[in-house]
Amino acid sequence: MKITRLTTYLVPPRWCFLKIETDAGVTGWGEPVLEGRAHTVAAMVDELSDYLVGKDPRHIEDHWTVLYRGGFYRGGGVHMSALAGIDQALWDIKGKALGVPVSELLGGSVRDRIRVYSWIGGDRPSETAEAARQAVARGFTAVKMNGTEELQYIDSHDKVERCIENVAAVRDAVGPNVGIGVDFHGRVHKPMAKVLFKELEPYKLMFIEEPVLSEHYEALRDLAHLSSTPIALGERLYTRWDFKRILSEGYVDIIQPDPSHAGGITETRKIAAMAEAYDVALALHCPLGPIALAANLQIDAGCYNAFIQEQSLGIHYNEANDLLDYVSNPEVFAYRDGMVTIPVGPGLGIEVNEAYVQSRAVEGHRWRNPVWRHADGSFAEW
Structure with a gap:
């Protein structure tokens, strides 16, 4: 079996799909995208295809190694997202060729479903209590939910109060037993994070996500003791080497690698195993499309430390198209009792509606994240 062609499709709302074809008639699908940089990632896939065409798609570990190590410059969001989508598609091909789900090739499942959470509210927290209900x-x-709007290094307490009021309203709306994750989205700098950690403690959150940007990870040393709430981080880390220091220093309770950004199934599973060795939980990042979700679930199936899965059904980004629009068998994502079933069909377990993908790719997208500014005109983290 040989790879004959790689084709990318940019489709609404902000996704990039990849189809890898072979001379045996077996095709695989992946989702290589970095939100806001989809065209750049697609170009990187095209560059990497020079090596892949003519190769046996089943040699996944070797292909991953060459595509990562074969370039003198390596890593980062664009490279690892392109590699991620390719890796997903190669696993899809191998599973289809053998007639088994990817999870079976990874050692089998420890679960057949996993808990999921729903995003509530948008970029700026509002009406979250009703959305939670x-x-x-x-x-x-x-x-x-997003916890705050933009915050300066040191900001006024009214912004803190708005955050607390929103979280309190959600807790009141859903009661004590529904998990609430509050995402700081890297918008909060260490001084204000110290304030928010203490103020949010009474609401018994499931986790606080990205309390500071990943590049300011050392700040967690001073934040971790301020609250019993688990700290989650990792959507902007891309390799096991990025996660090595995060895990070894011990201030993160939940890691959130994204298998469409962090080198695909091959690399994300290694990151997950590293985390398990440090008794750290896994909550894969996935505000993306159905191919990405299917890849996430194949990983979740065999990772003991996976406890919850992000998914984008109804998320505020999904305006032109929603999660299940691009698959012919949406029933494989069976949502029930707060969980989603892990697909058990061959490969990733989904049937991509290729004709619909092609039709929507005609429209494509040029999604960009907002650019925010503080009242003084300086740039604010989104």
Whole structure:
């Protein structure tokens, strides 16, 4: 079996899909995308295809090694996202060729479903209590919300109060037993994070996500003792080497690598195993499309430390298209009792509606994240 062609499709709302074809008629799908940089990642896939065409797709570990190590410059969001989508598609091909799900090739499953959470609210937290009620009514047992708007290094207490009021309203709306994740989105610098950690303690959160940017990880040493709430981080880390220091220093309770950013199934599973050795939980990042979710779930199936899965059904980004629009068998993502079933079909377990993908790729997208500014005109983290 030989790889004959790699084709990328940029589709609404902000995704990039990859199809890898072989001379045996077996095709695989992946989702190589870095939100806001989809065209750049697609170009990187095209560059990497020069090596892959003509190769046996089943030699996944070797291909991953060459595509990562074969360039003098390596790593980072664009490179690792391109490699991620390729890796997902290669696993999809191998599973389809053998007639088994990817999870079976990775050693089999420790679970057949996993808890999921629903995003509530948008980029700026608002009306989150009602959205939380609706999510619980749809069967979700956990929700996640943005905690704050933009914050200066030192900011006024009214912004802190708005954050606390929003979280309190959600807790009141859903009761004590629904998990609430509060995402600081890297918008908060260490001085204000210290304030928010203490103020949020009474609300018994499921986790606080990205309390500071990953590059300011050392700040967690001073934050961790301020609250009993688990700290989650990792969507902007891309390799096992990025996670090595994070795990060894011990201030993170939950890691959140994204298998469409962090080198695909091959690399993310190694990161997950590293985390298990440090007794750190896994909550894969995935505000993306159905191919990415299918890849995430194949990893979740065999990772003992996976406890919850992000997914984008109904997320505020999904305006032009939603999660299940691009698959012919959406029933494989069976949402029930706050969980989603892990697909058991061959490969990633989904059937991509290729005709619909092609039609939507005609429209494509040029999604960019917002650019925010503080009142004084300086740049604010989104």
